[in-house]
Amino acid sequence: xxxxxxxxxxxxxxxxxxxxxxxxxxxxxxxxxxxxxxxxxxxxxxxxxxxxxxxxxxxxxxxxxxxxxxxxxxxxxxxxxxxxxxxxxxxxxxxxxxxxxxxxxxxxxxxxxxxxxxxxxxxxxxxxxxxxxxxxxxxxxxxxxxxxxxxxxxxxxxxxxxxxxxxxxxxxxxxxxxxxxxxxxxxxxxxxxxxxxxxxxxxxxxxxxxxxxxxxxxxxxxxxxxxxxxxxxxxxxxxxxxxxxxxxxxxxxxxxxxxxxxxxxxxxxxxxxxxxxxxxxxxxxxxxxxxxxxxxxxxx
Amino acid sequence: xxxxxxxxxxxxxxxxxxxxxxxxxxxxxxxxxxxxxxxxxxxxxxxxxxxxxxxxxxxxxxxxxxxxxxxxxxxxxxxxxxxxxxxxxxxxxxxxxxxxxxxxxxxxxxxxxxxxxxxxxxxxxxxxxxxxxxxxxxxxxxxxxxxxxxxxxxxxxxxxxxxxxxxxxxxxxxxxxxxxxxxxxxxxxxxxxxxxxxxxxxxxxxxxxxxxxxxxxxxxxxxxxxxxxxxxxxxxxxxxxxxxxxxxxxxxxxxxxxxxxxxxxxxxxxxxxxxxxxxxxxxxxxxxxxxxxxxxxxxx
Numbered sequence: 001x002x003x004x005x006x007x008x009x010x011x012x013x014x015x016x017x018x019x020x021x022x023x024x025x026x027x028x029x030x031x032x033x034x035x036x037x038x039x040x041x042x043x044x045x046x047x048x049x050x051x052x053x054x055x056x057x058x059x060x061x062x063x064x065x066x067x068x069x070x071x072x073x074x075x076x077x078x079x080x081x082x083x084x085x086x087x088x089x090x091x092x093x094x095x096x097x098x099x100x101x102x103x104x105x106x107x108x109x110x111x112x113x114x115x116x117x118x119x120x121x122x123x124x125x126x127x128x129x130x131x132x133x134x135x136x137x138x139x140x141x142x143x144x145x146x147x148x149x150x151x152x153x154x155x156x157x158x159x160x161x162x163x164x165x166x167x168x169x170x171x172x173x174x175x176x177x178x179x180x181x182x183x184x185x186x187x188x189x190x191x192x193x194x195x196x197x198x199x200x201x202x203x204x205x206x207x208x209x210x211x212x213x214x215x216x217x218x219x220x221x222x223x224x225x226x227x228x229x230x231x232x233x234x235x236x237x238x239x240x241x242x243x244x245x246x247x248x249x250x251x252x253x254x255x256x257x258x259x260x261x262x263x264x265x266x267x268x269x270x271x272x273x274x275x276x277x278x279x280x281x282x283x284x285x286x287x288x289x290x291x292x293x294x295x296x297x298x299x300x
Numbered sequence: 301x302x303x304x305x306x307x308x309x310x311x312x313x314x315x316x317x318x319x320x321x322x323x324x325x326x327x328x329x330x331x332x333x334x335x336x337x338x339x340x341x342x343x344x345x346x347x348x349x350x351x352x353x354x355x356x357x358x359x360x361x362x363x364x365x366x367x368x369x370x371x372x373x374x375x376x377x378x379x380x381x382x383x384x385x386x387x388x389x390x391x392x393x394x395x396x397x398x399x400x401x402x403x404x405x406x407x408x409x410x411x412x413x414x415x416x417x418x419x420x421x422x423x424x425x426x427x428x429x430x431x432x433x434x435x436x437x438x439x440x441x442x443x444x445x446x447x448x449x450x451x452x453x454x455x456x457x458x459x460x461x462x463x464x465x466x467x468x469x470x471x472x473x474x475x476x477x478x479x480x481x482x483x484x485x486x487x488x489x490x491x492x493x494x495x496x497x498x499x500x501x502x503x504x505x506x507x508x509x510x511x512x513x514x515x516x517x518x519x520x521x522x523x524x525x526x527x528x529x530x531x532x533x534x535x536x537x538x539x540x541x542x543x544x545x546x547x548x549x550x551x552x553x554x555x556x557x558x559x560x561x562x563x564x565x566x567x568x569x570x571x572x573x574x575x576x577x578x579x580x581x582x583x584x585x586x587x588x589x590x591x592x593x594x595x596x597x598x599x600x
Contacts, residue, residue, distance in 0.1 A: 029485075030464075033467070034463040090390075090413060111463065111466065114459055116417070117381075121453055147425065147428040150421060154425055155328055159421060160330030163411065166414070167333070185329075
């Protein structure tokens with residue numbers, strides 16, 4: 001990875017971390033255990049990639065990072081809640097997350113369900129406080145950006161993708177089209193939203209938003225294929241979650257459908273689509289090029 | 301129940317019902333089963349009491365019901381998601397809700413968890429679309445009202461109360477104070493928010509908001525005590541959920557703490573507090589008086 005790019009990610013992630021911590025400085029009118037469960041997963045070493053993308057995008061398109069500070073904390077809370085619920089015994093039943101016991105292994109299923117609910121809810125609260133602090137001219141953009149985020153997180157986006165994933169386990173007729181729906185919705189939607197929210201808050205024109213969306217969808221899909229590949233080629237220690245679990249669970253993945261080589265070729269294809277989309281933007285896109293390289297060249 | 305009051309409730313509930321239905325007229329980009337699961341619980345015969353209170357309050361304080369149309373749909377979706385998650389095996393493990401199989405009995409635990417998540421998320425989406433349609437002058441009130449709703453639904457409100465309820469099952473030192481926390485947060489917070497949101501959208505002064513809050517907290521607590529009483533004095537058919545379950549599960553309730561007679565006296569006390577609070581408002585409060593009578597005089 002390019003050193004400058006790596007430094008940028010680390011510095012910005014540290015800034016996100018501080019902001020997330022400050023969201024939990026206030027006293028809560030609730031039993032300690034629920035706040036503790038929320039913090040356990042939110043501060044479990046996530047790379048803060050979605051909030052960093054949102055902030056960097058806002059900056060690259062000429063906006064003020066202050067305007068997406070709260071909203072980018074919200075996207076990380078939403079991402080975290082989805083991981084807690086995904087790991088539940090009734091869902092993917094994963095005991096490990098980022099190398100640590102998953103939320104329900106520590107707090108029990110009941111508290112884990114409620115911690116997920118609470119993080120989704122607190123994401124919205126946090127974003128609304130941010131909305132109140134925007135200048136009058138920026139409020140409409142703020143409402144628009146928050147709507148984009150909630151749509152991407154909801155039934156038409158991430159939740160729809162997760163439902164597709166749940167159904168896939170029992171589906172004897174899984175195919176590439178259904179898998180693409182899952183990939184683009186489960187992961188791609190929120191990733192794309194992180195770009196769009198940043199751009200909307202920088203008052204970006206609709207044509208640029210279109211290309212930004214295309215870039216986001218391409219790297220989102222590539223990211224998910226790389227995930228499928230890593231499950232086969234990596235090991236549990238590197239992944240921080242059990243490797244080989246897709247195969248063990250007879251899960252249909254890009255690798256099981258196409259084989260390892262074709263799956264790797266598909267990553268290259270989506271990489272090209274992403275780079276192509278960037279060529280239509282009139283800003284400096286080197287951050288996005290490096291992001292695409294990073295997503296497509298992870299450790300396999 | 302007063303016939304006019306009953307008619308008002310029914311007419312307004314019908315209007316809410318139509319609005320909720322129209323929220324599901326659009327095509328969703330998701331597997332059918334999740335939309336079906338969301339609708340199963342949302343259209344399961346709820347009385348729509350929270351949205352009706354929000355609309356009526358907005359009207360009584362001189363506001364325009366159009367301004368709370370979306371927000372009042374959101375509060376009903378939030379209420380419904382909380383019921384779906386409460387009924388899960390890892391939580392209260394209830395097989396019946398309003399006389400019908402609960403969501404996870406029909407759709408399975410995984411889809412029920414996601415249907416709850418999706419309803420909370422869709423509540424926010426719906427409220428944000430409503431926010432976009434407000435006049436520029438009303439947008440600040442709209443953001444404020446939505447923030448009140450999300451705080452009442454979140455860890456400082458309903459979720460905190462639900463956590464308290466979960467913890468109470470294992471707590472050998474349950475007392476009146478802890479039970480009051482559960483009651484005021486699990487049910488009272490959202491009920492109070494329905495009043496406050498309506499009043500805020502009618503640009504109500506902060507002094508009136510204070511009395512409205514006091515009224516809401518009093519009837520919210522009374523409602524929960526009546527619920528405890530009904531579990532002892534009513535039957536499964538009338539309740540639409542198993543009667544006597546509190547006793548069976550050795551749950552600490554106002555009845556187990558104080559006995560039936562004292563619990564009934566407490567309902568009367570909270571009723572008086574509610575009526576007293578209303579005397580400080582300069583509007584016609586007969587709707588609220590009847591609401592208090594209705595809450596405190598249910599079928600025991």
